[in-house]
Amino acid sequence: MTEEKTDDGGGAGETTAPRGGERARRLAALRGSERVLSGIPHGLTVGERLARLAADAPAAYDLDAGVDTYGDGVVGELEQRVAELLGTEAAAFFPTGTMAQQVALRCWAGRTGSQVVALHPLSHLEKHERGAYAVVSGLRAVHPTDEPRPPTAEEIRELAEPFGTLLLELPQRDAGFVLPTWEELTEVVEAARERDAVVHFDGARLWECVPHFGRGLPEIAALADSVYVSFYKSLGGLSGAALAGPAALVAEAKVWRHRYGGEVVQQWPAAVAALAGLDQELPRLPSYVAHAKVVARALAEGFRAAGVPWFRVHPGVPHTHQFQVWLPYPAAELEEAGVSLAEESGIWVFSRWFDSEVPGLAVTEVTVGSSALGWTPEAVVAAVGAVLDRLPAGCGGGG
Template sequence: MADEQKTEHPVDPPVDRARRMAALRGAERVLSGHSLALTIGDRLARLAAEAPEAYDLGEGVDIYGDGVVEELERRVAGLLGMEAAAFFPTGTMAQQVALRCWAGRTGSPVVAAHPLSHLEVHERNAYATVSGLRMVHPTSDPRPPTAEEIRELDEPFGTLTLELPLRDAGFVLPTWEELTEVVAAARDRDAVVHFDGARLWECASHFGVELPEIAALADSVYVSLYKSLDGISGAVLAGPSSFVEEAKAWRHRYGGTLFQQWPVALAGLAGLDRELPRLPAYVAHAKVVAEALKDAFRAAGVPWFRVHPDVPHTHQFQVWLPYPPEALTAAGVRLAEETGTWVFNRWDAAPVPGLAVTEVSVAASALAWTPAAVRDAVGALLERLDRPDGGGGGAPVG
């Protein structure tokens, strides 16, 4: 499948997805789950319970972005230490508007970004087909670019976009020193800097600084309201006031100024209250879980495995195993159905033939998992790979 046809969340066959979600929904212990398992009723009940603490429900509903939406914008701008912010229905729209605005202001249609960035992998080449921009790549290695690579790019560029963390490379981050050097290198080349910070919320622990200090390095920052905050959807683009006003004009042209958005805005505010204070604990426990997974794979005699990064930079990381992804997914579903224990989300074929990869997200449900519990659950899952109904058999591939 061509890159421009990829989407961030591949769609399962209806029966397979329904069974997976039912198994996850019924699990009593969840290591790495997903809020998509919640029913509509679950989401409505949670929103009704949390909304009164997040916003005054005696206020009227929003109309084209006022009221509760403006409160969300003010809240995010304050958290990031930015002058202003604009709510967008999707991160893709927020990113495209940001790049378009900076291209107009710098006079350059060239954007420097990683080939594994969301812009390249998950947005169907929108920067080119919608906004007429062009991309250059400082590096193709599966890691953030270095300051030297930014300085040595062989053509001018107007905007440097950095995805923090770089999700498709394994949720990896530079060090704080490396990040400041990369930004300085872009400034030396008279470029502006945009942070694709969909998951910026959980980066502060790794960098050892607070969110405003991170955001202050960039000219604009996009953050998601659902990827770490477990909201319904939505994104916020923050930056200087004049930039945000221009972004709002383009938001209208792109069809992003919706008549009412109060459910998404309320869920975003509730997510800031509920999840943001917990993220440092998630990041810390992800390191415990990652080490326990490595111990479990060794104990089970797995011939090859990789937990990447070896020490997670955020509360999310990759796990690679040498088994068919269909077999691993089926074994995990059966484990949940039979024991009430859910370990991993869906497994996919890895870019390297013969391997499967999954993303582990350590959140509230994982905090009670001890290393021993992780090892026992992984062992029980791998035992189910040898069962005849294991989705194709569990023998290592290749």
């Protein structure tokens, strides 16, 4: 079985589908589990997803209203809702975050007169968009740092060449869903202003950054000139994203949205699901973030109790409701152990495992959502031990 890690659909590490019956087996094991710590996104059937949308829709939008046509109706209401939540003048709905970000950067390049974007080499644009910013939009990137962390203000000030836009991913997913402190973030933004650059937030997961920063969404968004947010990574929507910022920028972005093929005739299912997510999931995110800290501590305790020779929970104290776990075992063995545990006991612990670039180490992304809130530290420790007990003797660095 070969498999490639791609951008995630719900924050838990989506991948291209495994060949054969592996994916079906994993989904069956997950769906049959009574207790789920960190699940797989998009594990529902078409019928279940339709039933959920039908159940959520009446509270999210007037079902007697007509469907949207090229962005009016429910799509327009969603755009207004996002602008109000973020405290921006306007917002535009996009079918994908990749399109939203490409359009934002293209608009800023025209306004600043610079095709150069300062961004992290682990950013979504570099890792998960097939170089679209360069191939499609003709932009060029410079990297403030290669370290797996957000850039510092000093690194922004010391960039050897001018740039028109600074893109900051909040949180930085591929570095471990990490965030700067509020003071560090404001200093980085100030450093970009000193360089006469605009600031764009890749805020696909901005919704869950509020507890870490201790600031509301409008205050966070106000630091940037434009912000992109996702409706499905944390909010449980079907798809879609929004680009928020000044009204003039959003109006221009809608022109480019049409040119990029994003002027879809009807998008009401995605828009209704997004409104439901804003109503239901957004208020719950702080509780997920708080419980992620409990789960992370318990995982570390479980690995120590099981005698794992080396492990890493990163960050040790999660910044959001997502974090990484690294173990010294082959990903395939960890996958099999987790699936067999679910099949035998109805307990699902981890999402997908991947062999890392470091030989002998596997990594997974843990997402703490509603299904994890009932897990006590003792339950997490016991479940970790049950997974590791299923590894073959002599497996990896500590079996």
